[in-house]
Amino acid sequence: xxxxxxxxxxxxxxxxxxxxxxxxxxxxxxxxxxxxxxxxxxxxxxxxxxxxxxxxxxxxxxxxxxxxxxxxxxxxxxxxxxxxxxxxxxxxxxxxxxxxxxxxxxxxxxxxxxxxxxxxxx
Amino acid sequence: xxxxxxxxxxxxxxxxxxxxxxxxxxxxxxxxxxxxxxxxxxxxxxxxxxxxxxxxxxxxxxxxxxxxxxxxxxxxxxxxxxxxxxxxxxxxxxxxxxxxxxx
Numbered sequence: 394x395x396x397x398x399x400x401x402x403x404x405x406x407x408x409x410x411x412x413x414x415x416x417x418x419x420x421x422x423x424x425x426x427x428x429x430x431x432x433x434x435x436x437x438x439x440x441x442x443x444x445x446x447x448x449x450x451x452x453x454x455x456x457x458x459x460x461x462x463x464x465x466x467x468x469x470x471x472x473x474x475x476x477x478x479x480x481x482x483x484x485x486x487x488x489x490x491x492x493x494x495x496x497x498x499x500x501x502x503x504x505x506x507x508x509x510x511x512x513x514x515x
Numbered sequence: 516x517x518x519x520x521x522x523x524x525x526x527x528x529x530x531x532x533x534x535x536x537x538x539x540x541x542x543x544x545x546x547x548x549x550x551x552x553x554x555x556x557x558x559x560x561x562x563x564x565x566x567x568x569x570x571x572x573x574x575x576x577x578x579x580x581x582x583x584x585x586x587x588x589x590x591x592x593x594x595x596x597x598x599x600x601x602x603x604x605x606x607x608x609x610x611x612x613x614x615x616x617x618x
Binding site: 439440441442453455489491494495498499500501502503504505506507508 | 549557559607609
């Protein structure tokens with residue numbers, strides 16, 4: 394079955410760019426109609442959707458983060474990536490990648506990666 | 516934007532209890548709702564999609580119902596493995612979560 398795994402630095406300095414990669418195994422990132430998504434969760438808080446990229450390469454972002462977020466896909470490596478610029482302590486969270494299934498107007502997330510903690514601190 | 520509101524925020528229950536969690540949408544979302552279970556230190560796990568469709572492998576004690584603006588997740592007989600936080604989700608919006616604690 395498809396599995397997702399996040400990777401990237403666990404510590405990022407304020408004002409710098411957070412970069413994470415999600416590696417997809419057990420299936421091709423290009424096959425099917427899926428939305429490859431990033432979701433984050435600050436410690437002790439709820440889930441916040443960051444954005445997604447469709448298999449065609451089109452993207453959608455959370456309006457509250459849109460000016461700082463870029464999601465891209467590398468089909469040759471079966472990976473998709475997140476870049477979040479100008480980070481502050483408020484961006485400290487566990488970051489999850491997940492596969493979105495459904496349609497352009499309704500979707501659910503399954504499976505999820507195990508999550509990776511990113512701390513923003515000098 | 517559609518807001519998703521869960522109640523209660525915390526629920527204390529005993530093994531064997533029937534548990535119901537409610538999720539309300541700020542406007543009609545038809546049956547387009549999913550439910551997840553999250554345990555500490557773990558990623559959320561899909562339980563229910565399209566309001567009432569049980570994800571493969573999820574125990575049948577979990578069920579979902581509702582349409583429009585009001586939805587429920589029911590655990591028919593709470594098991595020790597079910598103590599966790601539960602989230603509803605519609606499109607990019609998640610509810611704030613309901614923590615099910617041991618009474």
